[in-house]
Amino acid sequence: MKPSTGVDAILEGEFSMVDHTQACPHLDRNDLRCACHFRLGRLSEAFQVCCNEFHGCALFHRLNHESVSAEASRGADSTTELTIHGRTEQLRSTGS
Numbered sequence: 643m644k645p646s647t648g649v650d651a652i653l654e655g656e657f658s659m660v661d662h663t664q665a666c667p668h669l670d671r672n673d674l675r676c677a678c679h680f681r682l683g684r685l686s687e688a689f690q691v692c693c694n695e696f697h698g699c700a701l702f703h704r705l706n707h708e709s710v711s712a713e714a715s716r717g718a719d720s721t722t723e724l725t726i727h728g729r730t731e732q733l734r735s736t737g738s
Contacts, residue, residue: 666696668705675701 668676669692679688696702721734 665693666691666699666702668702669693671705673701673705675705 676692678684679692691699721732724731724733
């Protein structure tokens with residue numbers, strides 16, 4: 643007998659949790675924009691995209707971009723110390 647995969651395997655109790663090494667890193671952040679995937683009629687699609695092929699998801703890339711942009715704006719005025727051959731310099735972000 644062929645082993646179950648995806649939703650069937652979870653419903654049959656063969657998997658207790660999602661393998662997060664293969665899952666979208668934004669899966670646990672409860673972003674409402676992802677909610678359209680989590681409907682009973684679309685669960686197979688959700689598992690396929692969110693737990694397997696998330697690199698092809700436009701929302702995955704948008705959330706990554708938003709995250710990087712937010713980090714950049716928070717750290718725009720921060721400085722970093724760089725020491726080379728015993729000489730320390732203060733570097734600040736140029737915003738680009």
